[in-house]
Amino acid sequence: GQAFLIKLRPTQERTIDSLALELPYNVATPPSPPSNSSSRRRPRWRHMKHACGENIRRVYSQTRLDLAWNFRTAYAEATKLKRAQDRFCERALDAHAKGLYLRPDSLSSSSSSVAEEFPDDLKQEALVDVLRGKVKVNTHCYTIEDLNSFMRLTHEFQFPVAAFHHAHETYLVPDLLKQSWPGNGTATPAVALFSLNGRYKREAWFGSEYAAKVLSEASVPITFVSDHPVTDSRHLLYQAQQAHHYGLDADLALASITSTPARIAGMSHRVGVLQPKYDADLVLWSDHPLKLGATPQQVWIDGIPQLVEPFPPVVVSPKEAADPPPQASLPGDYNPLRQHPTDDGFEFLDYGETEHTPQAELVERVRFVNVSEIILPREEGSRHYDQERGHLKRPLQAIVSLQGGGRLECLAEDCPAEKGLRTVDLRGGALLPPLVTYGSAIGLTDIISEKSTTETSVLDPLSSDSLSSLPHFLSQRTVPAAHDALAFDGKQLRTAERNGVRIAITAPPGKGFLRGFSVAFRTGAENVLEAGAVLRDVTALHIQIGHLGSAASVAAEMAELRRLLSGKRNSAPADNDYGTPMEEAFALVAHEALPLVIRADKADVLASLVKLKLAIESKLPRKMRWVIHGGQEAHLVASQLADAEINVILTSPRSFPTTWDSRRALPGPPLTADTAVTVLHQAGIRVALGVEEEWQPSSLMWEAAWAHKLSRGQISRSDAVKLVTTNVEDLFNLRQHASSSSEHLPDFVAYEVSSFLLLPHQDHKE
Structure with a gap:
């Protein structure tokens, strides 16, 4: 479709047209006052978006062959119209030179006296302007085969491409981009990337955090997309920050969201740079x-x-x-152009290669030097290390042994450099607890949009549609448990583990009232049979209340929750017979302190949950462990949540309201003084940060850093680290469970440079 550039500011006119940066001349608008200028008007670009690949199959049920045919057919028709227009203009100019009018009867046998009309067709006129070079064409195109096909199209019909969007595989074929028409490298399309968002569908499977670096080194222009609301356009700068962290030159990173997109859009004469006479x-x-x-x-x-x-x-x-x-710094096995080892478990050599990809080396002991920060949790009978950056007079050194569970053997300004002991320079880095992720389906999916790679969603027991008997039937017999469907050693898990995320807590996917039991597991395990792979089979019970996809009303969901928690609360039946599996699951919440995690955003729903919890607990011998997951409007009832001892996992710590239930999310600086994280933390609530999608765990430390930096000193670095580490463990009772069992939680991760500038590359973990 066609697109328009706008400026995001209110105007006095309050109209859509008044937001436009430059409306192209083909758009019919009220006449402007006459200008005294005799200079020729500057051309105004039109803009159009094309799309390739999977989207066409999903939306229109068409193959790539269908798509190529559709493109060629449309442009062939536009070419016919363009040629007819060109012939008309040639004849009109010839008639004008002779002092004649262009009438059909003056140039043919027709006896009509009506002037010949300019050939036009509303369906084709935009594509004709593409062929005339008046339109900036942007194309949604991910894979090499789609890029290759579109390149052929540009040569067949001779038009340039402004940019390829998403384009996850472009870094593998930068020379292919340079073949775009006219093919001499003078019109290389830009690439509009996500910095980290990937692996959400097959076309995004080979995306790389180093793509911007690789493409820039091949002289391909780089820009970044938000694809709002896929990612939040408010934080487009965040993507440039991440790309710079992974190797994109600082100047190019800043240009990627300023001057480069302005130039690609044909607006470099007005915006994108700070110069006199510019906007x-x-x-x-x-x-x-x-x-x-x-x-x-x-x-x-x-x-x-x-x-x-x-x-x-x-x-x-x-x-x-x-x-x-x-x-x-680049990892030791850095080679972004090599796509092996693949996820089928094999690592075949490519043509011309003689060595396999270097594998991570496991050592029994290691000595870290230049350690500037240590934030490790307190444990019974052990020392609590908490030295924030700037509090150490001199960098420390640390010797770590895998023996005894990966404990610190030495932590001092000078640890002995023993013979054969591997030494790693952290360059002012840190020793931090392992990151813990919760909120996505990681471990239950590899590619969330591909059904064959993803655990099927749990059926809603409160459904009222034509198939409602099936979920109701199943809910009487079982409650889904995520540990039964765990799949290890996938790309999502390996990426998370490489970035310091050692523990994942995952609930069964679903949009209905009941989701089931979550599981806590190690992201780096090979399979469920490995010792210590699963830290806790049943970690919490998960439900959802609100407009989150369930067919049931909020009132029905609240009523069902009240019924399930109130059913047999005053008695403890023999042999733990609490009724149906669903009733038994909620009895674990009411009687045995199993955490109940409730996905909800709206403040009114949260207030009702507070009221319900207090009412149920008044008739129970102990308090229940409730956790709000989501909590976009939790700041509005922060004190009430704290009084009811309900803790919160924020899934969008930099508030991002995408539904009506979350419209009052606290935006944070510069629009408000505080963020939701700060308000909840100050209210005494134990807060943790969660994620929505499987690619996001790698950014957890960045989210903690955001919380610290936007808190105006109200959240310390130590408290910020806890948001994505020990707080998550405590909300799900993992540390207490580990201390009473044979399981051992991973101890810490070593980072280089400052973990709060931007997430440093993490190569070493114990």
């Missing part, structure tokens, strides 16, 4: 824009300040803001 569009940042937590202090659009009452976080000194953060 007065600029942002004053609180820190270097590539540093995590940098927030606008003020935004000007057309010279008009947009923030009437800004609340930027703590503003750093000009000296601190002068330089970008350091980039991560």
Whole structure:
């Protein structure tokens, strides 16, 4: 379809047209006042989006062959119309040169006296303008085969491509991009990427965090997309920060969201740079824009300040803001162009290769040097290490042994460098607890949009459709448990584990009232039979209340929850006979302190849950363990949640309201003084940060850093680390369970550089 560039500011006219940056001349608008200028009007670009691949199959049930035929047919028809128009213009110019009018009867045997009309067709006119070079064509295209096919199309019909969007496999074939028409490298399309979002469908399977680095080194222009609401367009800068962390030059990272997209869109004469006579569009940042937590202090659009009452976080000194953060060092096996080892378990050599990909080396003991921060949890009978960055006079050294569960043998300014002991320089890095992820279907899916790779969603027992008898029948006989469907050693898990996420807690997928029992497991395990792979078979019971996909009303869901928790609360039947499996599951919540995790966002629903919990507990001998998952509006009832001892896992810590139930989410700086994380933390609630999708666990430490940097000092670095580590463990009772069993939780992860500048590359874990 066709697209238009707009500026995101309110206008006096309050119209859609007034938001447009430059409406193309083909758009019919009220006449403008006459201009005294005799200069020729500057051309105005039109914009169009094409799409390739899986989307066409999913939406229109068409194959790639169908798509190629559709493209060629449409452009062939447009070519016919263009040629007819060209012939008309040639004849009109010839007639004009002779002082004649172009009439059919003057050039043919027709006796009509009506002037010949310019050939046109509303269905084809936009594609004709593509062929005339008046349209910036952007194409949604992921895979090499689709890119190759579209390149052939550009040569057959001779039109350029402005950019390929998403384009996860472009970094594998940068030379193919340079073959875009006219094929001499003068019109290489830009690539509009996600920095990290990937593996959500087959076309995104081979995406790489190093794609921007590889493409830039091949002189391919780089921009980033939000695909809002797939990712939050408010934080587009975040993607440039991540790309810089993974190797994209700082100047190119900043250009990727400013001057490069302006040039690609044909607007580099007005926006994208700060120059005299350009639009007065600029942002004053609180820190270097590539540093995590940098927030606008003020935004000007057309010279008009947009923030009437800004609340930027703590503003750093000009000296601190002068330089970008350091980039991560490349991993020892860095080779982004090599797609093996594949996920079938084999590692075949490619043509011309003589060596396999280097594998991670397991050592029994290692000595870390230049350690500037240590935040490790307190355990019974052991020392609590908590030295935040800046509190150490000199960097420390640490010797770690795998023996005894991976304990610290030495932590001092100078640990002995024994013969044969491997030494790793952390470059001012940190020793932190292992990250814990919750919220996605990781471990139950490899590619969430491919049914054959994903555990089927749990049927809703409150469903009222024509198939409602089936989920009701099943709910009387079983409650799904995620541990029964665990799948280890997938790409999602390996990526998470490589980035310090050692533990995952996953519930069965589903959109109805009941989801079932979650499982806690190690992300790096090979299969469920490996010792210690599963940390806890039944970690919590999960339900959902609100407009989250269930066919049942909120009132029906609340009534069912009340019934299930109240059923036999005053008695303990012999042989633990609590009734149906579903009733037994809720009895574990009411009587045996199994955590109940409730997905809910709306403050009114949360308030009703507080009321229900207090009413149920008034007739129970002990308090229940309830956790809110989601909690986009939890800040509105923070004190009440704290009084009821209900804790919260925020799935969008940088609030991102995508539903009506979450519309009052707290945006945080610069629009509000505090974030939801800060408000809940200050209220005394144990807060943890969760995720929504399987690619997001790798960013957990970044989210913790965001929480710290936007809190105005109310959340310390130690508390921020707990948001994605020990707080999650405590909410699911993992540490207490491990201390009473033979299971042992992973102890810590070693990071290089500062984990709070941007997530450093993590190569070493114990």
